[in-house]
Amino acid sequence: MNELRYQVDLLTAMNQKLSVQEKMYRLVCDTSYNAFLYYSFEKSEIHLLGKWDSFFDFRIQDWKDLGRLYEMVDEPYVDHLREVIFLEKEHLQEAVTECMLRNKRIWLEFRARVFCDEEGVPQDKIICISDITKFKHQNDELTYMAYYDSLTGLYNRNYFVRLLSEYVRRAKEEQEIVSVMLIDIDDFRKVNDGLGIIVGDELVQQLGSFLKEISGEDIIVCHLNSDVYCIAIYSPTGQKSVSRIHERIQERMQKPFILSGGQEINITVSIGVAEYPESAATALELIGCAEIVMYKSKDLGKNNIQYFDTPILNAFLQNVQMENELKDAICSRSFELYYQPQYYAGNKKLRGMEALIRWRDGSGRMISPAVFIPIAEKNGAIVSIGGWVMEESIRQFAAWQHKHRDSLILSINVSPIQYMKEGFVDELLQILSTYRVNPQEVELEITESVLIEDFEKVTAKLRVLREYGIRVSLDDFGTGFSSLSYLKKLPIDTLKIDKSFIDTVLSDPATRVITESIITMVKTLGLETIAEGVEQEQQYKYLHAIGCDIIQGYYFGRPLPVQEMEALLEEA
Numbered sequence: 001m002n003e004l005r006y007q008v009d010l011l012t013a014m015n016q017k018l019s020v021q022e023k024m025y026r027l028v029c030d031t032s033y034n035a036f037l038y039y040s041f042e043k044s045e046i047h048l049l050g051k052w053d054s055f056f057d058f059r060i061q062d063w064k065d066l067g068r069l070y071e072m073v074d075e076p077y078v079d080h081l082r083e084v085i086f087l088e089k090e091h092l093q094e095a096v097t098e099c100m101l102r103n104k105r106i107w108l109e110f111r112a113r114v115f116c117d118e119e120g121v122p123q124d125k126i127i128c129i130s131d132i133t134k135f136k137h138q139n140d141e142l143t144y145m146a147y148y149d150s151l152t153g154l155y156n157r158n159y160f161v162r163l164l165s166e167y168v169r170r171a172k173e174e175q176e177i178v179s180v181m182l183i184d185i186d187d188f189r190k191v192n193d194g195l196g197i198i199v200g201d202e203l204v205q206q207l208g209s210f211l212k213e214i215s216g217e218d219i220i221v222c223h224l225n226s227d228v229y230c231i232a233i234y235s236p237t238g239q240k241s242v243s244r245i246h247e248r249i250q251e252r253m254q255k256p257f258i259l260s261g262g263q264e265i266n267i268t269v270s271i272g273v274a275e276y277p278e279s280a281a282t283a284l285e286l287i288g289c290a291e292i293v294m295y296k297s298k299d300l301g302k303n304n305i306q307y308f309d310t311p312i313l314n315a316f317l318q319n320v321q322m323e324n325e326l327k328d329a330i331c332s333r334s335f336e337l338y339y340q341p342q343y344y345a346g347n348k349k350l351r352g353m354e355a356l357i358r359w360r361d362g363s364g365r366m367i368s369p370a371v372f373i374p375i376a377e378k379n380g381a382i383v384s385i386g387g388w389v390m391e392e393s394i395r396q397f398a399a400w401q402h403k404h405r406d407s408l409i410l411s412i413n414v415s416p417i418q419y420m421k422e423g424f425v426d427e428l429l430q431i432l433s434t435y436r437v438n439p440q441e442v443e444l445e446i447t448e449s450v451l452i453e454d455f456e457k458v459t460a461k462l463r464v465l466r467e468y469g470i471r472v473s474l475d476d477f478g479t480g481f482s483s484l485s486y487l488k489k490l491p492i493d494t495l496k497i498d499k500s501f502i503d504t505v506l507s508d509p510a511t512r513v514i515t516e517s518i519i520t521m522v523k524t525l526g527l528e529t530i531a532e533g534v535e536q537e538q539q540y541k542y543l544h545a546i547g548c549d550i551i552q553g554y555y556f557g558r559p560l561p562v563q564e565m566e567a568l569l570e571e572a
Helices: 001-030 065-074 077-086 132-149 157-173 188-195 197-214 242-253 281-299 310-332 369-380 382-404 418-420 424-434 448-452 457-467 499-504 509-524 536-547 563-571
Strands: 035-040 045-052 094-100 105-115 123-133 178-185 219-225 228-234 269-276 306-307 335-345 350-360 409-413 440-445 472-476 494-497 528-534 550-554
Touching: 065 077, 077 094, 077 105, 105 132, 132 157, 157 178, 157 219, 157 269, 157 281, 178 188, 178 197, 178 242, 178 281, 178 382, 188 197, 197 219, 197 228, 197 242, 228 242, 242 269, 269 281, 281 306, 310 369, 310 382, 310 509, 335 382, 350 369, 350 382, 369 382, 382 409, 382 418, 382 424, 382 563, 409 472, 418 424, 418 440, 418 448, 418 457, 424 457, 440 448, 448 457, 448 472, 457 472, 494 509, 499 509, 499 528, 509 528, 536 550
Parallel strands: 269 306, 350 409, 409 440, 440 472, 472 494, 494 528, 528 550
Antiparallel strands: 035 045, 035 123, 094 105, 105 123, 178 228, 178 269, 219 228, 335 350, 335 550
């Protein structure tokens, strides 16, 4: 009897323990965010646990009910789901798949596991079902960010380089050609500055949408950065040739881009083209070569297409080398100034001198300002160079004035970039004060190109300079944006007639008519005229006869180093 009670108590205790464990397991399942399906192979029983009712609006009593699951998921995922649910048929112990529910943007993960006995016979199976929608959306966003540009929806630079590298690999195996077109919006900065970056971004988006239409089989398009796009073409022939794509782009550029704010913007683009294997051997090199000739296209007047070749590369490398040498020259101040005398045409008396920068590179070779000044303007070094020229020439002029007491005028060339810099006037006035130079003895020479930046802002600054007594000369008149109508609006003192007119003034009747008209008009406006590049006596006599005020050129004097200019002042 006691033995029987012992057995009963033991079974009761074991049942209580099992009840506690079952309660614990059910609590774990119920507090998770997953649904569970348990199947016993031995008893052919199915139990549903966890958040089943939150996932599905039906129950599963036996295996034939599983068809309800297949009906819920999109067609492409049905076979994968069936393989996971019946994984024991493939002798697998664990399997997983992801399925999207039909007509819903909900993703479920089905993870199944089979538990076998020592002989490998399946005993139990658990299928865990999880809602992974949030994870998938996050993953989709990360994937999009990894491959696509957020502004335009085109491929981003990193992914484009990967795809282009694959093009190059294929082309190497198949002995094919890969073309790369680098496309840049001309004068995009003016859109951003004039209409704002929001308008600029919308313009970039609209052009990107158009270029996306060009993409297709063996054509990929990316937004490289800012207003720059890149197209790669595998085996560029027929409708996907560079010339045909360029035609499509040019046709689109004939029509304005209409923005959401109602603005209509007409743009042009500059395009550089490089090809594998002729131009480069890697994706990055191809893009680099296309970029080089794209800038060449801009230098040739924009709205153009240029193809890469070896001479262009050599010129580019020379420019890069010169840029580096120019930076060293700025740091070491290894420039020097020459001074070209200017004379009054009537009495041939010395009027003053123009300060001209000279530079010898590391090998002692003299580099023309026509070569290095454009490079300095392009990379911004001109501000530093121009500041040095301004201070050094005024310092030297002050020493000459103190010694000789002559009433002369120092002419200084000013780059448009330097002139438009904030604080330019204050910097000049500070230098004049430091060296005690009369502002009326200094003449700034500005080129016509500065006038296209912002005419009102430019003229306002000119008025300030003249209020302090500083003279202003308009240089190279007739070579750029010459307009007789704006001369009367400019607060200037002197107009310089460009050397290109003087070269042909004796031989070309049309040039003579233009030159005489300029001088007559300038005199009417009360301005002085300077003819530069006068090299012959006949040129001088003609210019004097038609009323030109001042002569500058080899006929009267070449640009002189400091010592020789000093000697000339001693004789004057």
